Amino acid sequence: MKYPLLASLVATTALTAQMASADTLRLLTWGGYAPEEVIAKFEEETGHTVEVTTSNNEEMIAKLRATNGGGFDLAQPSQDRITSAQEEFGIYKPIDMSRVESDLFIPSMLSATAKNTTFDGEVYGLPHVWGTSGLVVNTAEAPEVTDYTDLCSDAVAGKVSYRLKRPTLIGFAYSMGLDPFAAYGDTEAYQGILDQVEEALTACKPNVKTYWDGGDEIKNLLRSGEVTAAMAWDTGGWQLNADNADITFVAPEAGALGWIDTFALPARGRADDAAYAWINFVMRPEIAAMITNTAGNFTAAVDGDGGVDAELKARYQASFDQAAIDNIKWYPPVPAGLEALEGETLDRINAAN
Template identity: 75%
Template structure:
């Protein structure tokens, strides 16, 4: 996922750790997930309601894929990689098993997120992932001084000259492409078409360079720039914008007119999982709005549970609903898997923008 630490953390909750190659009982759910996605109180409620026992191993995308590759999909019953880490590893390593959608309570999901994730995780006609926790990058604005900024390309307007910041990373390339009326994701399968899009984005970013106060590298750096008033308009993550809003109501995360850029961490079934029933029970349990709100409170990000925002902390609920009316949620551009070769194209563009005078 985009905004979490990639440090490797490991914790076990419930019974003692079952090693990668050991067998756990059919009533034991071995969950491979991110920090905050399986809070203690949620586990206790699930165990009391279902009779299953939950063992949690905390990890990150790279570690999840490495663990499942090492065992050909064994050792765990449910895992939570990001949606762009599913189709490729499945095609190459066969580490997941298809999801039986008849066992998923689909009515509990935000429809646009469910359909997007199913489409991005379909391999050979089978669905391998459903959405859980998500987040976006978009615009963080001091609305008192940058209220005219509605999309990424507005960062190049004279009204905010010298008070703009964004990262020289691929989300900036993707966001500007969408704001310029192009669809970079639709060109993923055509290297020549993608190169043409990136050339146009490169020209725009070079043109926009005089507007940029600085290219930020870390979230704390950007938050300092915005708090001080040195930057009034930026590309940044939703959670950062909401933190700033808690200090200054004029600062807010805004979903761009062309769509925020979204990541989703999913639920997948490892190929050799032994407790599918417990896995389906967990998915359906945590997607209940009241339960999903507990995960939002623990993780800091919202889930794909429909209506869960009504049950989170009142202040966070107000910030979320102001940033994401339903039409903005449906307009999120979800990152699909990146084909080989595109990162090299993007890297060249970013290097040239950085070097431009």
């Protein structure tokens, strides 16, 4: 090089400028969504550093509420937990779509999340990781279980498990030919649906071995054979399938219940540059595959399944053909007051003889 000293000075100046503009990204997320190898690649490429706090929906809202939307620069609540929290607490700020590489996102998921996270005409969420709950079945022992209400059939009496949580109410409603999400805006209609589901789940109690609480609990019950059919998450079914080919996740005929964990910007976050850089970085197909291999769930990245572990990809494809994907019932935002109605219904079911 003709002027090595000048070139060295230019390079040093560029690096200094990059470091001067680099921020620490304070990320509030779920376990598995920010693997160490992904963080290392991001930090090397951008100069930003990343601090990860793992959490869940309830804790995210509580943490951001306590600080009026401060303390973090990027959060990952589920799409149905954004607009209500924003309306009540004002803990997020709108997404600036001009800073988002939209072509990295699966269009249908991008538009669905935009619809479900719009408040006062502004979009507050982008899709990241998604998954479903449905049925996990020992197909050799309980081949007839293909929908939620099949858990109440005589063929599986005493060998059934599900949680006493809102997904069970919603899944059974769809299996009974009802449409709970369509009734979200009508409290009286929604209560009518809950009453019908309460009757069905109360009658189903003799079939239930136990109501499970944690993922390890239900996996152990299925492994041991104490339970042959359950309502549970897709990843749990695929993990069991790795050890026992007869057990797997089954997308119910009425439709699996779909969730999407998002990217959302806390209202008082101070590192927006780092936040948008992280969003665009992790949605690259090769990075998205790394996250799927760690978290076990797929992402909303276009071609994000290309580098996914072959066995995990095969299990996913066996559970979800295109019709099953199209039939997923995505959770919409929960209107105020509905969870209280659901809680009262679940309490009555639990107390019933």
